[in-house]
Every structure is written in structure tokens, then in C-alpha cells.
Amino acid sequence: MYYRRKILLALLRQFGGKLDKISLQKLLFLFVRQQDKKSFYFVPYRFGCYSFQANADLKTLTKYNQTEETENDWILVDEKDYCQELNTKDTAALRNIKVEFGDYDSRKLIELTYKNFPFFAINSTIADKFLSKDELLKVESQRIRKTETILFTIGYEGITLEQYINKLIVNDIKVLCDVRKNPMSMKFGFSKSQLKNACQGVGIEYKHISTVGIENDRRQELNTQADYDKLFVFYKESILPTRTMEQQELLDLLIDKKRIALTCFEANVRQCHRKHLADSISVMKGFNYEIKHI
Numbered sequence: 001m002y003y004r005r006k007i008l009l010a011l012l013r014q015f016g017g018k019l020d021k022i023s024l025q026k027l028l029f030l031f032v033r034q035q036d037k038k039s040f041y042f043v044p045y046r047f048g049c050y051s052f053q054a055n056a057d058l059k060t061l062t063k064y065n066q067t068e069e070t071e072n073d074w075i076l077v078d079e080k081d082y083c084q085e086l087n088t089k090d091t092a093a094l095r096n097i098k099v100e101f102g103d104y105d106s107r108k109l110i111e112l113t114y115k116n117f118p119f120f121a122i123n124s125t126i127a128d129k130f131l132s133k134d135e136l137l138k139v140e141s142q143r144i145r146k147t148e149t150i151l152f153t154i155g156y157e158g159i160t161l162e163q164y165i166n167k168l169i170v171n172d173i174k175v176l177c178d179v180r181k182n183p184m185s186m187k188f189g190f191s192k193s194q195l196k197n198a199c200q201g202v203g204i205e206y207k208h209i210s211t212v213g214i215e216n217d218r219r220q221e222l223n224t225q226a227d228y229d230k231l232f233v234f235y236k237e238s239i240l241p242t243r244t245m246e247q248q249e250l251l252d253l254l255i256d257k258k259r260i261a262l263t264c265f266e267a268n269v270r271q272c273h274r275k276h277l278a279d280s281i282s283v284m285k286g287f288n289y290e291i292k293h294i
Contacts, residue, residue, distance in 0.1 A: 004039040005057050006082040007031070007090065009066060013083060014098045017076035024058075024074055025050055026109035027097055029120075034093040041162035042120060044169065045201055048113055049120040052161050052189055052198060118142045122169075123202050146172040149289045151254055151281065152261035153274045159267075161189025165198055167294055174257040175205040177250060179274055180264050181213025190265075207253070212246050213264075214239070214273050228271045235273050240280050247281050254281075254289065261294075269293045 011028060012019060019027065025042075029049040032040050042049040058074055061067040066078035083091055101109065111130045114121040118135075119142040121127045127139055152171060156164050168176060176199050183192035196206040214235060222228055240247070254260050266272035278291050 002057070003086075004053070005061060006085050007039050007094075008054060008057055008061065009076065009078055009080075010082040010086055010091075010094055011097075012067070012074060012076040013081060014094050015102070018073055020073050020106050022047055022106040023104075023109050025054065026106070026113050027101060028054055029113060029117075030101065031093055031097050034096070035090065041160050041166075043162045043165045043198075043202060044120045044123045046123060046125050048110060048124050049117065052194075056188060114139070144170055144172045146259060149254065149258040151278055151289055151291050152259065153269060153272075153278050153291070153293045154261050154263050155265055155267045155269065155272055155274075156185075156187065156190050156263065157265050157267035161194070161198060164189075165202055165204075168199070168204055168261065169202060171259070171261075171292075171294060173204055173259050173261045175207055175253060175260040177253070177260055177262050178206065178208040178264075179212050179262050179277060180208075181210050181215055183208055183210070185265070205257075209246055209250070212239070212243050212273075212277055222271070225270065232273060232276050236276055236280070240276065247277070247284060250277075251281050251284055251287060255286065 008028070011024070011031065015027070025047075026049065028040060028051065029042050032038050032042070040051040040054050042051050058067055059069065061078075062069050066076075068075040068077050083094065086094070101112075104112070107130070110126070114124065114127060114130055115135060118139040121131070121139045122143045124139075127136060131139065152173060154164070154167060159167075176195075178192065178195065183195070185191050189195060189198060192208060199206040214231070218231060218234070222231065250260070250262075262274040262278055264272050264274045269275045275293070281287060282291055
């Protein structure tokens, strides 16, 4: 079992085997703040700090009959004490969380996290019910607003969905343009429907443009930079010249929304076609903007 799932089961046990869904997310967030190497990451979501991975893990644990899900709660089913399988520091942190916040209900946990971590309340639909005017201003001050028009590119290799979404937020991306031919991924959160839902939950538009991608069968046996370079010669000579309408669509979208990002898998932009797509758009009539790879 993944270590992070043991944490979820141990957290539920510490709190009597049952937590409402909002409280679990808030308590897990407070726990992770004490970890040097984070087991979960969080985004500013509809009700504050939220981990997509934690929610997915809990659903998986439900499939294995280790937890039970109701409309509002997560319930522990597994009788094993997973606290004993955590490292010493994490065990102590869980116990501290129980001691400090054991009598907090979801409302008190929401108020606590919103006040102390205002960035994670920027997309909350309920912040005005818990915060004063001054506190709401602090939340608003955490909201990133940029005015420069920039064409971004971003890869998701090596980072979690939450880290990826937070990159989009701090760069004030308005539209995420998925330029994969086939928007499926073995990595949690990055298949089309998952990524679209995550983006929409934080106010970012998602758009998939498959025709500017590269077929999977051409992406085999890419072992060296020379292999990638050879592939991209083909891409620039055989695909991009036939996709001028899509490139114009992306340029028009950039002009309209000001901050859009092209996304694919590779962390190294030199090994991804999104760089060459961005370069091609940059020489089109009407482009006078910065390209930034994040």
C-alpha cells in the first residue's frame, strides 16, 4: 500500500474512524504542513485547501473495503492500526493534530485555515460566511493578477496535479490548451476529463486541440536528444504547415485572453513539441508577445 494511503487511514483512526469530507481535507492539510517531504499537495478550491490525490486515494480505499464513503463523510472500515506503520515524525504529527484540533468541527477548521492560509481561500465560494471584511481583503490580496500578454508552455512530468495547477494559478493562466494528440495519461489527474475538471474548479478554462499533437507511434524509441530533434524536424516540416488554422486559433485566443498555456507531458521543453508549436505561433502576423516556459 502507498505510504500516503496509510496516512489517510491513520488520520481517520485518530479521529474516531469518521470525518466529514471538509474536515478531513483541512486536517490533512494541517498535518502535511508539518512534513518536510509532503505526502499530499493542495490547491485553493471551492471550499478552500483541497487535495485531488487524497480524494482519489480515499475512493480507491473504498473499492478495497478499507473506507466507506457517504454523501458527506469518510468512514474507516479497515481495523488495522496504520499509525504503527508511519515514521516517528508523522506519528507524532498526527497525534499533535488530534490534540490541537480534536474538538474542531468543519466550520472552525474552515475558519482556521482561511485565516492562517488566505491563498487557499481565493477560490472559495463560502469565504464571506467565515471571514470579516479585513480578512476577506487579505484573501483578495493573495489573488494573482497579471496584465502582460504571455504565451506559456508547461509540462506535467515529475509533479503532482496540485503542484501543476498551482503553477497555473500563480502565473494567472486564463486558458490551458492541451496540445496532446491523445489526452490520456497513466499519471493521476492528467487525463482529459480529470484535468478539465481540476482547471474549471479553480477558474481556468480548458481547451483540447488534438490536431497539433504528434501520433503516439512516432514517439517511440526516443532515447536521446538527437532522437527528439529528428522527430521535431518531421513535426516542423510535415505537421505544423498543415495546422495553420489551429495556430491562428491559438493566437486569437492569446490576444483575447492574454495569458494562455500550451501543455503536454515532458518537463524538458526541448523534448516536447509544444516548444516548436509556440515558436511557430510566434512568427505569425500579429504576434508581438513573450513566450515563457514554466
